Amino acid sequence: MFRLLKNLAKLLLALLVLAIAGLAWYVYSKQPQRSGQVLIAGLTAPVTVRYDELGVPHIEAGNEPDLYRALGYVHAQDRLFQMEMLRRLARGELAEVLGPKLVATDRLFRTLGIRVHADAYAARWIKDKSGSPAIQAMQAYLDGINQYQDSRPAPLEFQLLGIPKRPFTLADSISAAGYMAYSFAAAFRTEPVLTQVRDQLGPDHLKMFDLEWKPDGAIRKGLQNEQQTARLQAGDWQDLTRLARLSAEALEAAGLPAYEGSNAWVVAGARTASGKPLLAGDPHIGFSAPAVWYEAHLKAPGFELYGHFQALNAMAALGHNTQFGWSLTMFQNDDLDLIVEKTNPENAQQVMYHGQWLDLETREETLKVKGAEPIKLQLRRSRHGPIINDALDASAGKAPIAMWWAFLETENPLLEAFYELNRAATLDQARTAVSKIHAPGLNVVWANASGDIAWWAAASLAIRPEGVNPAFMLDGSTGAADKLGFQPFSGNPQEENPARGYILSANHQPAATTPIPGYYNLWDRAQRLDELLRSPSTPWTMENSKALQLDVQIAYGPRTLAPLLPALRAAVTEPAEQALLEQLVGWKGAYDKEAVVPTLFTQLLFELAREAMSDELGEAAFNNLRRTRALDHGLPRLMADAASPWWDRRGTPVVETREDIVKAAWAATLAHLRKTLGADSASWTWGRAHTLTHKHPLGQQPPLDKLFDVGPFAMPGGRETPNYQAMALGPAPWAVTTGPSTRRLIDFADAGQALGINPVGQSGVWPDRHYADQAAKFAQGGYRAQHLGERDVATHVKSTLTLRPK
Structure with a gap:
């Protein structure tokens, strides 16, 4: 009996070892390949991908199509699940893999119309501009993603959630840009509550928001002739409250980062120790695992860039080389209006527009839901835009509320704009590229090694009728919601080589001849940064620029x-x-961890x-x-x-x-x-009450959070401090949700020694060694080198992957 038990124990141990070995092999099979050779169809010559100590790929190719095809392949092997989740969120397809709890989020994004707009935009772009360098770059990049997906095992998350593989398309990339634009849109969360304060509580309650009382063109309460304008009833206010909550919670439910604010400044060579411009930037975006940016160093004949890339976009949104560089902040201009339509008492599918009853456009879409029956959506649109309360499954109100959104209503050649910005070495080239950014509104802070510094507020700014205040919801039955055109780019706020020797952008309302409606951040952060940058006795260096980015006082x-x-x-x-x-x-006003x-x-x-x-x-x-x-x-x-x-x-x-x-x-x-x-x-202490955890989409289901989430880390800084570590105002303890998505410092006297940091790590593949290898350093306010020069890159190579023509 003893021998039998002993043999049984050995057998069980052997089975356990085999199971562990099998699991290890299974996980290992899904890790990125950073050495050896891979055959890629469509390449015209071999492409070398050298990985540095933090997993950043340094890609060198003989031409741009090969370069972007390689970028798509290596980006996908580190971030394919992020790409999949982003397109599903933007296109309203999350419930298909995550189940009924994501139906509300999908319904919202279908209602916004991003999916329909992206499909039409992509088809038009492919037809009209098939030979443009930007579209060729995007198609090569997407082909690289798809070749990786077709040839490699599905990521662990795909198999856990049962996600089927399907090709990524240009429409997916446009949809992702729409998600970014939507996450900027503070009007969705702000206009309903401000209108409620004005119409239900009155001007004395509204005073605290410092908004001019402008009833003309907006919804008014208590009109004697109720047929002359739209009125909101109790059920309509309930709808608006639900929509505002859904707008905020949709991104949280998907576990993907929202875009929030940012710091960027550039100091002219006359005020730096090196004599060349110094550029600093830290875009404020929701924290997540993986982080939003993917870093890659691209090099081909006539082109080189160290870029920060978003999922599904071949163009770097942030970047630099030895000759020029730029950073971004959010403009915060109000590019979204909510409009209450007046319905025909005899036909609920007609609304008043310039004195006529016009039919609402309708379309039907189907939501696939994991483990449940598909849901048919009836979505409507007026002349002003999508009827957004169709996002609610059982509306309590009656008034259709339309959404006018610049992202849907402008030409907006975003991909072309950033393709050109990736190559803009002169003021004229950069200005021309930035002028093509229509929505979302962005501040582009730019510098070059020749000594130029500049800032442009990039957006198509709608011209609204006089007296209309877009901080409130508008009345669609009048001309209040009309747009009289767009301001020319030359009229946007901008500066080139100002005499004071620096430019600062921190989401504050910019000086402008004509005030620009927007949902700007507090001015305290901009004032703090400006106060320190203004000091004429400080020659700016990389070291004191670090201290400025990490400042926690306001x-x-x-x-x-x-x-x-x-x-x-x-x-x-x-x-x-x-x-x-x-x-x-x-x-x-200092937010130190120990305080x-x-x-x-x-x-x-x-x-x-x-x-x-x-x-x-x-x-x-x-x-x-x-x-x-x-x-x-x-x-x-x-x-x-x-x-x-x-x-x-x-x-x-x-x-x-x-x-x-x-x-x-x-x-x-x-x-x-x-x-x-x-x-x-x-x-x-603040560090005990104020902590950061980088959350993975699967981490919302315990115990998977123990595997995929990264943190917690005690954090200094707070809401609107230069070291922006923000959370919604609420009860302690506070989970930091938004902050620097990267911190970058570039002195153009030696741009090859630029500094940066990723809040988590390059890889989105658990448990890859680069999954979270920068998280602790980021929380401690650390930086690391962004290798650009050939000698520097060669010194830090840890492995080389060669992509060869198939």
Whole structure:
């Protein structure tokens, strides 16, 4: 018996070893190939791909089609699952692989019309511009992706989710650009709640948002003749609240990054230690695993670029070489209007347009749903754009709400623009390329080794009728929603070689002859950066530029608190609490990991906003407002206005004052922090309460988060600090959701020694050694070299892959 048991144990052990070996082989078979040879159809000559110590490919080819075909192949072997998820999100196809929980997200993206627009755009581009260098580059790149997909085992995620392989197309790439544009569109989350404040609460409540009261052309409440304009009923407001929430949650549900803000600046050679321009940039995008950017160094006769690439795009969105470079920030111009259509009482499928009842266009689409029956969608469109409340499966309201969006309504040759920008070594070349960016709005900050520096606000800016305020929803039955054309690019905000010797872009509203409507970020971050850049005694170097990118101080907290300090001192009487208050009083606005005050302030700010506003708005609308920049701008004005009607709680027999709300908010703040972070206030450090985890789409299903997610890391910085580590205003602890998607520093005296960092790693393939090999360094504020010169590249080569003609 003993021998039998012993033999059985050996057998079980052998089976376990075989199972582990089989699993290891299975996972290994899906890892990127970075050495040896691969045969690729369509190549005219061998292409060399040298990988450095962090998995960045340095690709050298004899011509551009070979170069881009190779880029597609190596990009796919590191990021194929990211490419698949991105196209499915943008085209409304996630439920097919993720099940019913993604139906709402798919329905939203189908309603936006990105899929239909991308299909038509791609067909037109292929027909009209088939011989253009940009389309040839894109087709070669997509062919490289498809050849990788056809010849290699499916990624682990494909098999876990049952994703079928299918070719990637130009329409997929255009759809991905539409997703990027949509994630910029703050109007979706902002216009409904601002209109609700104006129409349900009135101008006194609206004052905190500092928006001019312009009823002409917008939806008005209480008109004597209700047939003259569209009116919103209770069910319509419920729809809008649901849409705003769905807009914000759709990206979270898909586990893909949203585009948020950014810093970029360039300093002229007269103000740098090297005598050449110095370019800095850190685009602010949602954190995820894998990270949004894929780095690759491209080289062919007449062309070289170290680029940062987005999934499904052959053109680098960020890049540099020894002669020129650029970075991007989000313009934040308002390029999306929400428009309430007036329906015909006798025919609900007709709406008023310039005095006539016009039929709504309709189309039917089918959503495939994993494990469930397909869903038929009936989607409508007016002359103004898609009817977005068709995104709701069972609408409570009656008013059709259309969306006018510049991305759908402009020529927008984005791919051509970036193809040219990738090669723009002179001011004239760069300006011409940037002028072709119509939507989404982008600030392009550019420099070259010849000494030029420039910034262009790139967008097709719609000309709206006089008196129309697009911060509110518009009335489609009047001319308020009309567009009178687009401003010429020459009229956009821009600067070339300014006398002050530097240019800064930080999502703030730019100076302009004509104000440009938009949802701009707080000006505090731009002021902080400008204050430091302005100092004439500082010769700028790579080292002090690092310190500027990693700066964690901002004036927003102290200026928001200042008018409340007398009320806080009156409310706080217990000695231990008074000691905490005095820390708050002396705070200069720095968000250091070891500090307690940022934790105290952030929780207090949330409690003040909730105590003051949630009773008027309702929890759902208040939660939507928490995700907008409008609240960031409005809270300092509210705190300074003791007479604001927001301070009075609805439903109580007395009229509450600011002092009452401050006292209640302070007590709620301490109670929450004690409950979540412990009784000892010394343990309420910012780094403990404010952490970053790079989330993988599969990580939303435990225990897969333990495998695929990366983190958590304690993080300094905060909302709108130069080291932007942001989260929605809410209760502690805070998960950092958005921040620098890369940090880049390029001194054109020696651009071959540029610095950068990837927040996670180059590879999206778990458990590849480059899956998360930069994450800890990023969290610590580290940088690493971006190898460009031949000697530098050769020194750091770790493996070489040769792609040969098939």
